[in-house]
Amino acid sequence: xxxxxxxxxxxxxxxxxxxxxxxxxxxxxxxxxxxxxxxxxxxxxxxxxxxxxxxxxxxxxxxxxxxxxxxxxxxxxxxxxxxxxxxxxxxxxxxxxxxxxxxxxxxxxxxxxxxxxxxxxxxxxxxxxxxxxxxxxxxxxxxxxxxxxxxxxxxxxxxxxxxxxxxxxxxxxxxxxxxxxxxxxxxxxxxxxxxxxxxxxxxxxxxxxxxxxxxxxxxxxxxxxxxxxxxxx
Amino acid sequence: xxxxxxxxxxxxxxxxxxxxxxxxxxxxxxxxxxxxxxxxxxxxxxxxxxxxxxxxxxxxxxxxxxxxxxxxxxxxxxxxxxxxxxxxxxxxxxxxxxxxxxxxxxxxxxxxxxxxxxxxxxxxxxxxxxxxxxxxxxxxxxxxxxxxxxxxxxxxxxxxxxxxxxxxxxxxxxxxxxxxxxxxxxxxxxxxxxxxxxxxxxxxxxxxxxxxxxxxxxxxxxxxxxxxxxxxx
DNA sequence: TCCAAAGCAAGAGCACTGCTCTCTTTTTAG
DNA sequence: CTAAAAAGAGAGCAGTGCTCTTGCTTTGGA
Numbered sequence: 001x002x003x004x005x006x007x008x009x010x011x012x013x014x015x016x017x018x019x020x021x022x023x024x025x026x027x028x029x030x031x032x033x034x035x036x037x038x039x040x041x042x043x044x045x046x047x048x049x050x051x052x053x054x055x056x057x058x059x060x061x062x063x064x065x066x067x068x069x070x071x072x073x074x075x076x077x078x079x080x081x082x083x084x085x086x087x088x089x090x091x092x093x094x095x096x097x098x099x100x101x102x103x104x105x106x107x108x109x110x111x112x113x114x115x116x117x118x119x120x121x122x123x124x125x126x127x128x129x130x131x132x133x134x135x136x137x138x139x140x141x142x143x144x145x146x147x148x149x150x151x152x153x154x155x156x157x158x159x160x161x162x163x164x165x166x167x168x169x170x171x172x173x174x175x176x177x178x179x180x181x182x183x184x185x186x187x188x189x190x191x192x193x194x195x196x197x198x199x200x201x202x203x204x205x206x207x208x209x210x211x212x213x214x215x216x217x218x219x220x221x222x223x224x225x226x227x228x229x230x231x232x233x
Numbered sequence: 234x235x236x237x238x239x240x241x242x243x244x245x246x247x248x249x250x251x252x253x254x255x256x257x258x259x260x261x262x263x264x265x266x267x268x269x270x271x272x273x274x275x276x277x278x279x280x281x282x283x284x285x286x287x288x289x290x291x292x293x294x295x296x297x298x299x300x301x302x303x304x305x306x307x308x309x310x311x312x313x314x315x316x317x318x319x320x321x322x323x324x325x326x327x328x329x330x331x332x333x334x335x336x337x338x339x340x341x342x343x344x345x346x347x348x349x350x351x352x353x354x355x356x357x358x359x360x361x362x363x364x365x366x367x368x369x370x371x372x373x374x375x376x377x378x379x380x381x382x383x384x385x386x387x388x389x390x391x392x393x394x395x396x397x398x399x400x401x402x403x404x405x406x407x408x409x410x411x412x413x414x415x416x417x418x419x420x421x422x423x424x425x426x427x428x429x430x431x432x433x434x435x436x437x438x439x440x441x442x443x444x445x446x447x448x449x450x451x452x453x454x455x456x457x458x459x460x461x462x463x464x465x466x
Numbered sequence: 467t468c469c470a471a472a473g474c475a476a477g478a479g480c481a482c483t484g485c486t487c488t489c490t491t492t493t494t495a496g
Numbered sequence: 497c498t499a500a501a502a503a504g505a506g507a508g509c510a511g512t513g514c515t516c517t518t519g520c521t522t523t524g525g526a
Contacts, residue, residue, distance in 0.1 A: 031350075112350035115433065115435075116345070116350035117264075117345035117349035132435070158445075160445050161442070161445050161446065163442070164442045167441065171439075172439075182446075182449065183453075185436075185439060185446075186427065186446070186450035188430075189423075189426045189429075189430035189431075189436075190422075190426045190427065190450075190454070191426065192430060192435075193423045193425045193426015193427065193430075194419065194423065194426065196348070196422075196425070196426065196429060198422075200350060202348075202365070202422070203418075205362065206405075206418060207397070207418060208397055208400065208401075209394070209396075212391075212393050212397060213397060213415075213418075216390060216391060216415065216419070217422075217423075220416075220419070224453065224457065
């Protein structure tokens with residue numbers, strides 16, 4: 001019939017997302033280690049071997065979940081950025097960072113999957129790389145915008161880092177001063193260090209008021225990047 | 234006989250360390266997910282059930298490896314600190330951070346185990362907590378020493394963070410100014426963010442000269458903590 | 467010195483896992 | 497209408513963590 005071809009494809013897509021949803025549920029509840037293909041199939045009322053028609057292996061299912069997690073985190077960050085669109089670059093910077101933190105606290109196991117450790121056979125397809133850089137690009141955009149409007153402060157970099165800074169600037173955003181690019185990349189990593197430490201319990205008997213602490217730390221990092229004009233628009 | 238009692242205990246200790254060594258080997262080769270009790274027993278020429286006399290479960294074995302990993306990392310950091318004993322606080326700071334990075338690159342799976350994600354049943358016994366804070370205490374010591382000798386710079390903290398800073402200072406090192414304590418805790422997390430990003434591949438097509446980059450980033454973090462006199466002794 | 471108690475190794479077995487293979491049924495496309 | 501492709505079902509393999517029972521050895525106290 002006319003929609004026959006589409007019917008199959010649609011059914012396949014439905015089953016695929018059903019599998020991923022159930023897998024995500026188990027991931028959120030028990031963690032990546034306890035995620036079981038057979039349990040997913042069981043819950044969906046299908047036999048385990050049928051699941052292999054959709055994902056050739058457990059690692060492939062995990063990879064799909066990783067990509068989705070990157071997208072989910074990126075979307076949360078972008079939403080926060082859109083909400084804070086009409087404010088200072090520094091405020092937007094903090095807003096995006098806070099969104100990442102909240103997302104991580106809401107999805108701890110997914111965060112561990114993407115920023116914790118390369119659990120499966122440690123491969124990173126291009127799709128993964130692209131999805132992974134979404135938050136990074138967002139932060140870069142904030143700094144670029146600040147550079148265009150109110151300007152950014154430059155902290156000198158050592159001579160030995162000059163070539164790296166030039167190369168990185170060309171790849172990331174040729175518009176930005178190399179000193180700022182360098183600081184930006186470092187800042188990105190540092191923000192995730194803060195999130196990871198809180199999430200993985202390193203702050204357990206150390207930091208109490210974590211939200212306030214995070215805002216403080218992330219503001220300082222933003223300042224380090226060159227976002228030094230918090231009052232101007 | 235006289236050493237009979239000691240003989241048993243010694244044998245037990247030998248077997249225990251043999252198990253841990255073999256487990257660590259498999260951990261280094263394949264990662265925590267692939268670490269198998271049966272494979273460890275097989276490699277040691279013993280039957281799998283015998284292994285349960287030494288470790289009541291797989292998670293307990295992993296926990297033991299985690300504690301050892303914390304100790305190993307702490308020792309590497311302390312050695313680096315001792316080597317740089319007669320230099321500037323900032324130089325010592327950088328040296329310790331670099332030692333942590335090198336250790337992490339040499340033991341990626343162990344690093345993932347302790348700073349990546351709480352793989353097992355997510356429990357943190359007191360022994361773990363103590364071992365975990367070793368590097369943190371070392372960094373605190375460097376800052377304290379700087380405070381006593383050349384002095385540290387203070388960056389003001391927001392009023393809402395004041396109580397947290399007071400409490401934290403009392404717990405960590407009452408001698409230090411609260412502003413510095415706050416910056417120190419943040420710095421600690423940020424350093425691990427840098428290490429984790431490099432280790433887990435987030436710098437893959439981004440940063441090339443990672444050693445130089447790390448030294449730069451970590452120096453700036455040290456500066457942020459208040460280690461601002463790199464030339465004085 | 468002897469002997470009960472504790473420590474330890476071995477083996478069988480259970481429930482579970484990822485994954486492969488074969489067989490049958492259904493759906494698609496020429 | 498029919499050949500090919502896609503999907504489901506079931507059995508089965510090798511591996512896992514873990515438990516239980518059975519014997520053997522070492523230990524510490526009477």
